[in-house]
Amino acid sequence: MATLLEVxxxxxxxxxxxxxxxxxxxxxxxxxxxxxxxxxxxxGCGKSASVLSVMRLIPEPPGKIAAGQxxxxxxxxxxxxxxxxxxxxxxxxxxxxxxxxxSLNPVLTIGRQISEALIVHMGMTQKQAYxxxxxxxxxxxxxxxxxxxxxxxxxxxxxxxQRVMIAMALxxxxxxxxxxxxxxxxxxxxxxxxIDLVKTLRDRLGMAVIWITHDLGIIAGLAEKVxxxxxxxxxxxGDVDDIYxxxxxxxxxxxxxxxPRVDRSSKERLATIPGLPPDLLSLPPGCPFAPRCxxxxxxxxxxxxxxxxxxxxxxxxxxxxxGTGRER
Amino acid sequence: xxxxxxxxxxEGLKKHFPITRGILIQRQVGAVRAVDGITFDIYRxxxxxxxxxxGCGKTTAGRTxxxxxxxxAGRVFFNGVDLTGLKGNELRRMRQRMQMIFQDPYASLNPRxxxxxxxxxxxxxxxxxxxxxxxxxxxxxxxxxxxxxxFINRYPxxxxxxxxxxxxxARAIASNPDFIVCDEPIxxxxxxxxxxxxxxxxxLQDQLGLTYLFIAHDLSMVRHICDRVAVMYLGQIVExxxxxxxxxxxxxxxxxxxxSAVPVPDPKVExxxxxxxxxxDVPSPINPPSGCRFxxxxxxxxELCSQQEPAWREVGGGHFVACHLV
Numbered sequence: 001m002a003t004l005l006e007v008x009x010x011x012x013x014x015x016x017x018x019x020x021x022x023x024x025x026x027x028x029x030x031x032x033x034x035x036x037x038x039x040x041x042x043x044g045c046g047k048s049a050s051v052l053s054v055m056r057l058i059p060e061p062p063g064k065i066a067a068g069q070x071x072x073x074x075x076x077x078x079x080x081x082x083x084x085x086x087x088x089x090x091x092x093x094x095x096x097x098x099x100x101x102x103s104l105n106p107v108l109t110i111g112r113q114i115s116e117a118l119i120v121h122m123g124m125t126q127k128q129a130y131x132x133x134x135x136x137x138x139x140x141x142x143x144x145x146x147x148x149x150x151x152x153x154x155x156x157x158x159x160x161x162q163r164v165m166i167a168m169a170l171x172x173x174x175x176x177x178x179x180x181x182x183x184x185x186x187x188x189x190x191x192x193x194x195i196d197l198v199k200t201l202r203d204r205l206g207m208a209v210i211w212i213t214h215d216l217g218i219i220a221g222l223a224e225k226v227x228x229x230x231x232x233x234x235x236x237x238g239d240v241d242d243i244y245x246x247x248x249x250x251x252x253x254x255x256x257x258x259x260p261r262v263d264r265s266s267k268e269r270l271a272t273i274p275g276l277p278p279d280l281l282s283l284p285p286g287c288p289f290a291p292r293c294x295x296x297x298x299x300x301x302x303x304x305x306x307x308x309x310x311x312x313x314x315x316x317x318x319x320x321x322x323g324t325g326r327e328r
Numbered sequence: 329x330x331x332x333x334x335x336x337x338x339e340g341l342k343k344h345f346p347i348t349r350g351i352l353i354q355r356q357v358g359a360v361r362a363v364d365g366i367t368f369d370i371y372r373x374x375x376x377x378x379x380x381x382x383g384c385g386k387t388t389a390g391r392t393x394x395x396x397x398x399x400x401a402g403r404v405f406f407n408g409v410d411l412t413g414l415k416g417n418e419l420r421r422m423r424q425r426m427q428m429i430f431q432d433p434y435a436s437l438n439p440r441x442x443x444x445x446x447x448x449x450x451x452x453x454x455x456x457x458x459x460x461x462x463x464x465x466x467x468x469x470x471x472x473x474x475x476x477x478x479f480i481n482r483y484p485x486x487x488x489x490x491x492x493x494x495x496x497x498a499r500a501i502a503s504n505p506d507f508i509v510c511d512e513p514i515x516x517x518x519x520x521x522x523x524x525x526x527x528x529x530x531x532l533q534d535q536l537g538l539t540y541l542f543i544a545h546d547l548s549m550v551r552h553i554c555d556r557v558a559v560m561y562l563g564q565i566v567e568x569x570x571x572x573x574x575x576x577x578x579x580x581x582x583x584x585x586x587x588s589a590v591p592v593p594d595p596k597v598e599x600x601x602x603x604x605x606x607x608x609d610v611p612s613p614i615n616p617p618s619g620c621r622f623x624x625x626x627x628x629x630x631e632l633c634s635q636q637e638p639a640w641r642e643v644g645g646g647h648f649v650a651c652h653l654v
Binding site for chain 2: 042043138157159160185188189190191192193195196204214215216217218219220221240241244245253254255258259261263264266267269270271273274276277292298
């Protein structure tokens, strides 16, 4: 498969009154055509900031993409000017956000919001755009599309609004769909509908998908490749089966152990991760997970490990072998 | 854990919120039937889970049980005393024994109060301690919820979400209650913090002999923490059973769909699973569907389902269900 997107050493910081927030700290990954990549991590781990950087949607100031490259089909998106970037956004790479209510314009009908993208990016006439919008609304499963065309966002339920967002994202047939926690605000039954919809459309349109979430369950059923982030770093990366069957980073291991499962009876106490995620204003000098890690050794507190291959397609950033508990 | 002694008995509880029209002369034009006739017992020292989608009435049910909302109909017995008939001082005396933990640890603590004042408020309201005793009790409570007792003069903004939830828990147990309604206590917290708070709730239950009504939408966590689970849909309970019975043998089509929709953090299991995808959204509780309220989304619905409301009955071993097809 051909590489569609390559992110190299991406570093994003926010310059706030309290100091510099190290949101994304030199992350690299690739996305191939038609591939689904899951990025998991807790709030503040830099998962959203990393894809917003790819889309060049980081507000500057206070944000700043300090270093790195984002190569999409051979060109570095970080070198493009704003008007060139607008041709990429929506047309080549589209994004669906967590909260559809704040990302839709409340005073415009949803039909107008979808057709606008078609007129701007695809050069369609009003009439063509209207027809295509109806097709899109049908495709994402909104019943009676022609009568809903003139409705405003508040007239839709949360799940339906997220469908509108997906219709809008797919309007120009992007090659990459970035979904930033699109189902977090939804109920599980509606979440299942949306995931099912994205899977179907992905397979039909051959899009690549980057799905960001804190829910390890969603990623298990959706992604082929998984990236685990902590404090702005990628701590583990691999094929979905390797990550879940054989997690090698103490953070991934602890996270998976702390989750109760709906399909299993549990009598034991939940495993916990002590402490709190680190303050991104002042990261410790060594591994950011060291203060909470059950496998910590002296070296962890001094040197931050780099992401290294431990098995084919499986990489971790850790000094310790969790199998033996000793330094690798 | 439960010794089959009923602590809370809920009988035919209803809570309807009126919809009014008109400015000077208001007249009622309808009602939101948030809770529409629920009946169950909560045994002493057990954790009863109440699950369902947003808008199904689970939070309203919790609040109505505590008489934070006065019920439209039905009764709530606490230790044999009918709460719905109580007013003023009598009700306040009972409230000392029933507390609540809220979902949002940012909105449920007054930002202008020190945590000493927040946690000691139940002690002042119920006149349980002198000022000196209050300080000692607050320190003791902070230790119980595993926070540093030296923090008593700090303000809520100085704490993380998980720590704030511990403060909310300390406040809830301050008056030595028997019964606590936990309304989505962990859903605002990060994954790695959720397990800490859940373990704390379990430890406190053992130490203090607490009884919980655990309201949540995270069905995986509910399976872990609860002894029995009740499933709500549009203001009514559709199924109730011991947790492993409910999760391994769900009888109601809604319970089956709900459980099948929960993702499992295991790719091999996910590939094999059969997901029941429900069509559409939850209907409005202002005008709920006739007969069985789930019939509009139920794949197995028959003519009877839209005409007649299914009876709430026990199918054996404490497993209750309301469905014509079971």
